[in-house]
Amino acid sequence: MPPELVATVALQGILTGLVYGLMALGLSVIFGVVRVVNFAHGEMMTIASYAAIVAFGAWNIDPLLSMVPIAMLLFALGYVMQSVLINPFINRPEHSQFILLAAVAIVMVNGLLMIFGPDARNVLVDYSLDSIEIGPLLVDKVRVITAGMAILITAALFAFFRLSHTGKAIRACADNHLGALVIGLNVKHLYALTFGIGSAIVGAAGAMMTLLIDTTPNIGPVFTLQAFVIVIVGGLGSMPGALLGGVLIGLSEAMSGLFFAPSAKTMFGVAILILVLLFRPQGLLGRRP
Amino acid sequence: MIARLTDGVPRRALILLGLLLAALLVAPLVVDAYVLSILILILYFAYTGQAWNVMMGFAGQLSLGHSLYVGVAAYTAAALYVHFGLGPWAGVWLAILISMAFGLVIGFLAFRFGIGGVYFALLTIAFAEFTRVGFDHFTWVNGSGGFFLPVTQSEDNDPFNLRGDPVMFYYLLLAITALAFLLCRWLLTGRIGYYWLAIREEPEAAQTLGINVFRCKMIAVAISAGMTALSGVFFAFYYNNLFPEQIFSMSRSIELILGPIIGGVGSLFGPILGAFVLTVLAETVTELMHALGYDIPGIKQVFYGICLGAVVLYLPNGIWPPLRKRLGLGDRS
Numbered sequence: 001m002p003p004e005l006v007a008t009v010a011l012q013g014i015l016t017g018l019v020y021g022l023m024a025l026g027l028s029v030i031f032g033v034v035r036v037v038n039f040a041h042g043e044m045m046t047i048a049s050y051a052a053i054v055a056f057g058a059w060n061i062d063p064l065l066s067m068v069p070i071a072m073l074l075f076a077l078g079y080v081m082q083s084v085l086i087n088p089f090i091n092r093p094e095h096s097q098f099i100l101l102a103a104v105a106i107v108m109v110n111g112l113l114m115i116f117g118p119d120a121r122n123v124l125v126d127y128s129l130d131s132i133e134i135g136p137l138l139v140d141k142v143r144v145i146t147a148g149m150a151i152l153i154t155a156a157l158f159a160f161f162r163l164s165h166t167g168k169a170i171r172a173c174a175d176n177h178l179g180a181l182v183i184g185l186n187v188k189h190l191y192a193l194t195f196g197i198g199s200a201i202v203g204a205a206g207a208m209m210t211l212l213i214d215t216t217p218n219i220g221p222v223f224t225l226q227a228f229v230i231v232i233v234g235g236l237g238s239m240p241g242a243l244l245g246g247v248l249i250g251l252s253e254a255m256s257g258l259f260f261a262p263s264a265k266t267m268f269g270v271a272i273l274i275l276v277l278l279f280r281p282q283g284l285l286g287r288r289p
Numbered sequence: 290m291i292a293r294l295t296d297g298v299p300r301r302a303l304i305l306l307g308l309l310l311a312a313l314l315v316a317p318l319v320v321d322a323y324v325l326s327i328l329i330l331i332l333y334f335a336y337t338g339q340a341w342n343v344m345m346g347f348a349g350q351l352s353l354g355h356s357l358y359v360g361v362a363a364y365t366a367a368a369l370y371v372h373f374g375l376g377p378w379a380g381v382w383l384a385i386l387i388s389m390a391f392g393l394v395i396g397f398l399a400f401r402f403g404i405g406g407v408y409f410a411l412l413t414i415a416f417a418e419f420t421r422v423g424f425d426h427f428t429w430v431n432g433s434g435g436f437f438l439p440v441t442q443s444e445d446n447d448p449f450n451l452r453g454d455p456v457m458f459y460y461l462l463l464a465i466t467a468l469a470f471l472l473c474r475w476l477l478t479g480r481i482g483y484y485w486l487a488i489r490e491e492p493e494a495a496q497t498l499g500i501n502v503f504r505c506k507m508i509a510v511a512i513s514a515g516m517t518a519l520s521g522v523f524f525a526f527y528y529n530n531l532f533p534e535q536i537f538s539m540s541r542s543i544e545l546i547l548g549p550i551i552g553g554v555g556s557l558f559g560p561i562l563g564a565f566v567l568t569v570l571a572e573t574v575t576e577l578m579h580a581l582g583y584d585i586p587g588i589k590q591v592f593y594g595i596c597l598g599a600v601v602l603y604l605p606n607g608i609w610p611p612l613r614k615r616l617g618l619g620d621r622s
Contacts (some may be wrong), residue, residue: 113587
């Protein structure tokens with residue numbers, strides 16, 4: 001197999017993986033603070049994807065622009081979900097939270113199915129088929145742009161959590177829930193805010209994803225699982241970890257598609273997950289709990 | 290040994306159980322084929338939920354990948370039957386052993402490396418997914434193309450090869466569901482049941498008291514996986530077709546555990562009640578939507594999801610525990 005081909009496929013995989021990483025980052029942020037596993041994560045991404053498809057179909061808005069209002073929309077959805085539905089479940093056992101979010105996921109998948117039907121949809125912008133030459137390699141332009149956006153958004157989020165007061169308050173809640181209550185932080189509001197931020201991130205990722213893959217209502221659960229694999233490989237709660245996990249999964253998907261069968265690609269991702277869980281359960285960049 | 294099955298159970302509970310069993314026994318004589326198929330579905334979910342409940346409800350280990358055990362057992366028994374002509378009554382033992390082996394490997398890896406809670410749950414999903422993709426490429430059982438059992442058109446029931454009409458399957462399933470109920474009662478009232486209770490509530494305290502936590506968890510996984518294997522074998526011979534994408538899917542795992550969670554995790558009767566409520570709910574919704582003329586794909590599941598959310602929102606412990614209190618039945622039934 002020519003080395004240029006392998007390198008090209010690897011680079012494409014890494015670039016796609018960065019967008020996967022951004023999608024998983026939302027899950028990681030939510031779990032890191034609220035300690036609730038969002039089993040409806042991929043489904044929320046699909047909602048964002050359909051919003052981008054509708055915006056493009058109706059008003060011809062590029063998903064790279066519509067991702068801003070879509071992220072805001074998802075922020076609102078996440079904020080409301082946390083404050084209305086999930087808050088009463090914070091101290092309930094995990095299986096109880098799981099069922100609640102699984103129910104939300106079922107409603108989302110099938111709601112989309114009712115509205116949009118089962119057919120695959122995508123967004124074809126005029127630069128969809130353009131590619132960029134990097135030395136001997138040929139890379140899709142959309143992949144380069146979306147990967148760049150993914151890194152940018154992650155950096156902005158990192159700055160928010162490090163530098164802003166609200167970001168620091170959210171980290172305080174994550175580190176010491178009781179302490180945060182004692183010093184008078186509005187933990188409920190901050191939890192809802194965090195869920196909103198996590199949802200906004202997955203919203204942005206969902207809008208960009210329409211440029212990379214075909215969207216159907218049924219990819220929601222697939223991406224929920226994908227997000228789990230990524231954040232556990234990278235380390236639940238670690239932001240660079242989510243991107244690293246995304247890159248690893250994107251790369252393994254691309255490579256297994258090239259060397260084996262495309263249908264076997266999830267197996268390699270899951271195999272990485274199993275190895276990480278066994279030998280470094282806190283994830284590659286995670287801190288030991 | 291046997292006396293503890295009924296010790297401390299109020300007479301009322303025994304009478305109610307007896308009435309339920311009697312009703313289920315005569316049911317096939319009075320209901321039509323449609324209702325019978327629903328009853329089979331209820332018993333199937335009740336039994337599988339009971340099996341899952343051993344791991345989660347009794348020992349506190351959340352598995353979201355029980356479709357793995359259903360799948361490998363179904364494939365084992367089906368492959369033995371199709372390739373070697375070995376009937377299900379012989380094949381089921383190998384199916385149970387293989388299922389248990391899968392469970393023990395997952396349990397060993399997880400419990401040895403101290404993986405618990407959410408991480409354990411995700412590990413179980415990961416193994417189920419891994420196996421699903423593996424079976425997609427497993428040509429001996431026809432990979433993703435699906436594996437089919439020969440369907441005979443004969444009028445006679447052949448219980449030795451599990452070929453026959455739904456009534457035979459119904460009674461078989463009723464028998465294993467009843468036996469599983471008794472087995473769970475027996476486990477729960479025995480030494481291991483109390484060990485599990487301790488591990489579920491306070492693992493560190495249990496360890497301090499000298500309970501071999503690792504071994505007890507492994508026993509729970511083995512029993513749960515072995516019991517689930519039976520429902521896999523049943524599935525293979527009842528439906529006669531197996532697709533990795535369906536039988537190993539995550540949504541199947543979720544479907545299997547909704548019953549016990551809705552009914553009441555950790556209770557004995559919860560999985561049965563949960564299976565009944567959920568199956569009847571799903572069928573009612575289908576019928577209702579059909580009658581109203583809304584045949585939009587997905588609408589049934591949306592309604593189902595809303596009902597599910599409402600139940601967990603308002604009945605945190607499931608339906609059975611508050612109901613059992615009202616009926617004045619035993620605490621751990």
